Amino acid sequence: MVNESGQIYTIEGVAAGILMIVTAYLAMSTTTVITQQDVHIIDMQLEQLGNDALAMMDTPDSYGNESKLVQAVGTNNTTLFRNQFLIYVNSTTGARLENMGYNATIYYRNSTYAIDSFTFDASPLPYYRENAVKVSRWVYLPDFINVNYTTHPDLRDDTQTVLLEVLLWRQ
């Protein structure tokens, strides 16, 4: 039996239902979910940390002195590099330290001006497919620093710039 009273209520009910569903859908799809593609945001924090550590090491303690990084790279002092770098990247608030793995490579132009590289220093545990980032720093080696690498004799001993590239990951 067809009755035409209350039609507006029926229309209103249907319209309100559709509106509620659409609004709920929009609100739900607003929520941000960290997916696999968003991991690079975490990588960028690690990258910033590594870049900052290298920048700090490349800053001299006082005017006219050489920075720790120039000293370490220029005189093949891997112990100095390791100690300083690990203090910076492993520092946290409080006593608990992070445990970072790294592999530092030096890229340079050799005595025939071709680009060459060698591993400067690496953490004892090798890299095994952890989520790693690459940070780098240009190191200026002035003429008065006596660059003397017995293992890499083709590293020039004149004023030059080498690239220190560090692969950094959380162990």
Added chain:
Amino acid sequence: MNDQAQWIVMLGFIISIILVFLALIVNQSALVGKTTAEGVLEFPKAQIQDMRAEIMEYYWNGTINDAGLKNDLGRLFLEKKGAIIYYNLTASGNIFLHYNDGTTDYYETIEV
């Protein structure tokens, strides 16, 4: 047909439609914020700061016109970073530098 209470029904519709539009705006804001933040993060900030620090080092050591250093930095940049760089000391004594990695084209004149 019952035509009572039409004002209330109409207001109900209007408010519902306004709510849908507000939800749309909220929905877009998260997306817009994310893409903007990613755009900021993808800018090669560290590369440019590092290059700038290195060139300032040349300047303070008086080796800014050294051809060997220009080649070291330029060749290694091209090979390892995939970027073209250029720097020189201008006639007015400032430092001009240029960085281009295909996405970011950056020019700067440092007043010294």
